[in-house]
Amino acid sequence: MRRRPRPHRRTRFRGLSSPEGSQPGEINLARLLSANLRNALSILLLQLVVIVIASRLVGKLFLMIGQPRVMGEIVAGIILGPSLLGQLSPNTMAFLFPAVSLEPLRLLSQIGVVLFMFVVGMELELGDLRKKAHAAIMVSHASIVVPFFWA
Secondary structure, eight states: OOOOOOOOOOOOOTTTBOOTTSOTTOBOHHHHHHHHTTSHHHHHHHHHHHHHHHHHHHHHHHHHTTOOHHHHHHHHHHHHSTTTHHHHOHHHHHHHSOGGGHHHHHHHHHHHHHHHHHHHHHHOOHHHHHHTHHHHHHHHHHHHHHHHHHO
């Protein structure tokens, strides 16, 4: 008994197909992006990409003017925050950092801080710390005592 081959069926993405007059199976890129940016993971990945690119660019700019890269990364955070981006372009701020997506971003940033502190702790030289313990204690005490008497 011979089986007849099934006719080839073209697959189309439901709800994402192109308007009339285009090839069957083509995807409307704008609709695809719009549908994907409603997903929480997509928004988080977009936020991470924007943050990393901005911090790298501003960090390199600060290196070129003789400042530490970390200062540029801090300024990039200020640029992307509500102080600057939120004031200059509220729509862009609402698109990149919607209020519902800030909690996952905050959680991921806290995990990053914990991992960073772990790496710093792994590289800590206790011998160097012992040599500078007296100076560290004096600075610590001064930072407590001076504001206490000025207040």
